[in-house]
Amino acid sequence: MLDFIKKNIALIWAKKHIAKTKDFKTNAVKNQEELLLSLVKTAEKTLFGREHQFEGIKTIDDFRNNVPIADYEDLKPYIEKVKKGQSKILWPDLPEYFAKTSGTTSGAKYIPISKEAMPYQIGGAQSALFHYIAKKNNADFVGGKMIFLQGSPELQEINGIKNGRLSGIVAHHIPNYLQKNRLPSWETNCIEDWETKIDKIVEETEKENMTLISGIPPWLIMYFEKLIDRHGKKITEIFPNLQLIITGGVNYEPYRDKMNELLGKPVDIVQTFPASEGFFAFQDDYTKEGLLLLTNHGIFYEFVPLEEFGKANAKRLTLKDVELNKDYALILTTNSGLWAYSIGDVVRFIDKNPHRILVSGRTKHFTSAFGEHVIAFEVEEALKVTVEKFPAQITEFHLAPQVNPAQGLPYHEWFIEFEKEPESFEAFKSELDLQLRKRNTYYDDLISGSILQPLVITKLKKNAFQDYAKSEGKLGGQNKIPRLANDRKIALYLEKLNLQ
Template sequence: MLRFLKKQAALVWAKLHVKAAQKYKDNAPKDQERLLKELISKAEKTLFGRTHQFEQIRSIKDFQKRVPLYDYEALRPYIEKVKRGQSHILWPGQPQYFAKTSGTTSGSKYIPISHEAMPYQLGAAQSAIFHYIAKKGNADFVNGKMIFLQGSPHLDEEYGILTGRLSGIVAHHIPSYLQKNRLPSLATNTIEDWEQKVDAIVEETETQDMTLISGIPPWLIMYFEKLTEKHGKKITHLFPNLQLLITGGVNYEPYREKMEELLGKPVDTIQTFPASEGFFAFQDDYTKPGLQLLTNHGIFYEFIPLESYGKPDAPRLSLAEVELEKDYALILSTNSGLWAYSIGDVVRFISLSPYRIVVSGRTKHYTSAFGEHVIAYEVEESMKATAEKFNAQISEYHLAPQVSPAEGLPYHQWFVEFEREPSDLDAFSTELDKQLRSRNSYYDDLVKGHVLRPLVLTSLQRNAFIEMAKSQGKLGGQNKLPRLSNDRKIAEQLEPYTIP
């Protein structure tokens, strides 16, 4: 009886939530303008607000004139003041948390999370689940076990502020009604070594009635592979009541085929777009592509056309000004005190009613050694189409330019780890090059003009990417290998794993 009541309550809550959320979808541009004014008003007396004359800002255009673009390095002097214990620097008071992330040029980054922002991180995840329940008309999974593959919940106190990985911070705020069914245990979750942690999770969960599993795709695959190796069963045979996967962190599509093979049969999937800086979007309709942009969750968005990003006169567009099927660098102003902040993600709108996006790449993850500016979305779509045509299955891959080959013209080198190789690698390589040329006219021109030769495909040993990450101490955690580079640093690390 209790199980029935729990399920029915979830159905009622979900329908009410989705009905209330509809008004935000309908009024997104106006809500965004109102939200910016609220953020400005709240932070007017902070050091950042006084420096940028927030008291004189009356519109989006005023804001853009007075507040230039910031990245972490530009914002670092303000964050250093917060770390020294000063208050009212970027946002009133002090942050509730620092989400500590690993940077490339900046070393460790300390991303402030305010008391106001934390409920939005949790609320967005809850909203994603409610939208699924309402659309599916079923909430059976609430009575089973749920696993969240995440970073350690251990928090340190640095500079008087609790500090840790975002997923670890969120773990301390899981609602009590979910704690009873939630796995893994705290002891297992705090294991730092990722391989040991996954082994422990397997032991804790292999006999449980798992109904919901959440994590970024590479973590899920590693977990599923260990279960399959141990039991010789597909995941849906091992967990017959598994109903829902929730993923985020990286694009799910390149991993879909491998996931479905491990699962054994289709399982409903919700894709999300969370980050330490905020929770930006989730799949509000699991039957349709694209993620609904969250326009009422404490974040004001601006969008810079990717072809203009980095230029001094680059336009900063509001939500009302974006167009379909164009790539934009995502810029944030948040209720944690990040202002006109370039997060580094590139998004593309596939719907304007409601506003739905796909994450099409990173501003720093591209290949343009010859001016072609190939982005992740083009690469992923090219690989997907080619793999489908040749019935191949890809575990992982990386694209790097070869600017100075020993002989012949320069080229793009693709390092590919196959789960299932095509019967003809040369034909596969030719088709992959054709697919990329059809999606990027600049690359096509370079090949036609004999500036570049067609791509070179290099096959890698099984588990090459896992072994490389392990050798670098970057297995698990928040480490995500970029699929594209503009240099050969990652390519050189992959060289030892090539198949002769």
């Protein structure tokens, strides 16, 4: 009876929530302009605001003229002052938290999360659930157990400001109505070693009525494989009431076939786009591709055409200027005090009514040793089509250039861990090369002009990518291995691993 009441309450809440979201979906352009000026006004007296003449900013053009695009290194001197406990630097108040993330050039990054921003981190996830419930007209999952994957919820302090992984911070704000059904235990979530942690999660969940599981695809695959090894059954046999998987962090499509095999039968998937800097988007219709951009969550968005990103006079577009099916570097101004901040993600719009996006890559993750600038979306789409044409299953892959081969022309080298190899490996390779040529004209020109030879595939041993992640101390959590590189750092490790 209690479960019946909870399900009906969830349905009522979901429908009310959807009704409230109509305004931001239809008035996104106007709301975004108003939001920017409100953020500027709020931070007018901060150190950053004074240095960038916020008092004179009356329009978006004024903002662009006064505030250049910045990365973490640009904002680091301000963040260091905040870490020392100084207020009115980037935002009027000290942040409520620092989300600590790993950086490649900056070491650890400390991303401020203000008291104004924290509710939107939780609200984004709640909104994703409510949209799913309303679309499905079903909230059965609320009666079962749920996993919300997270890093350790144990937090440290820097001059009174708590810091830790974003997922660990969020754990302190999960609504009470979800707490009783939530797994794993607090003690298990505090385990730092990922392999030990996932073994404990399996023990705690394998006999439970799991109805919702969330995590990034590589983690889900590890978790599911351990369950299947223990029980000799597909996941939907172990968890017959599993209704929903919520995922984010990376594009789900390259993992879909592998996930479907492990699951055994269809389970609804909702994709999300969260980050330490904000909760940006989620799949508001689980039956269609595309993530609804959250334009009312304290974040003002700008979009730089990818081909111009990094140039001195790159265009900075707002929602009213963007075009469909074009790649843009995502630039953020947030209610935590990040100003024209380049997050490093690349998005493309597939709809403008409302605004829906795909995450198409990273500004720093591409292959362009020969000027081709191949991005993640292109390689993932090429691989998806090829896998469908030649029944195969892929666990993970990495693409790197081979500029100085022992013999012959240079080439793109794909390191692929196959779960199931195609019957005709050569035909698979030729089709993959053809599909990439269709999606990137520069790559096609290099092949047809005999600058490059067609791609080469190196097959990897099972668990190769897990072993690489472990070697880098990045196994589990929200860590992701770059799928594209412009050098051979990862490639050299994978080559060495394959020889062992």
